Amino acid sequence: MSNVSYYTAEGLKKLKEELDYLKNVMRPKASQDIADARDKGDLSENAEYDAAKEAQGLLEMRISKLEDIYANARLIDESQLDTSKVLVLSKVRIKNQANGMELNYTLVAESEADLKSGKISVTSPIGKGLLGKSKGDIAEITVPNGVLKFEILDVTRD
Known part of the structure; x- marks a missing residue:
């Protein structure tokens, strides 16, 4: 299958x-x-x-x-995707609430993920935690080390 x-x-x-x-x-x-x-x-x-x-x-x-x-x-038909929420192909700027560090990621399909170029999979823990969130939301993401809180600073598409 x-x-x-x-x-x-x-x-x-x-x-x-x-x-x-x-x-x-x-x-x-x-x-x-x-x-x-x-x-x-x-x-x-x-x-x-x-x-x-x-x-x-x-x-x-x-x-x-x-x-x-x-x-x-x-x-993926990019024209059908909502630009106000984090979805696949969204470019998202997030801020780690614990240390204030800002990160930029593009959410992509699992097969296209490449952390060096800032592309994370929508099936990864962080990717799953960001999906559906909007600018200003706080995403609480469970990772092996515990729970991380990220503030969504910006959501864009190219």
Whole structure:
């Protein structure tokens, strides 16, 4: 049973590019590696052949997984999203009530999360705690270390 996952146009494009690369570049290379190893002699004692076959199996498994994800991917229609509340694709500026530190995040689908670039998943504890909140609200978020309180300073979209 597959789950529907939501993507931005950029995230869906990256997924498609990775799938195309694996199918059109890596799959032929894996086949060639097997052929090269096969040409080296007795297959029963050929570790290179076994390694090439195993690599091909892993590649095919990855391709199958990505095809399943791509088949169940849905593009997020940004024009239908409420801009006054924190939702997926919202850029949110928050202030930690405990230490006064301000943070900027963009809430994205789980597959597109990248903390280094300020993108957090809507399924993360902080993402879940911010969803549905508006400017001025206080979000109480339960994390492994306890409860964090964040004030929503601003909610925008690009």
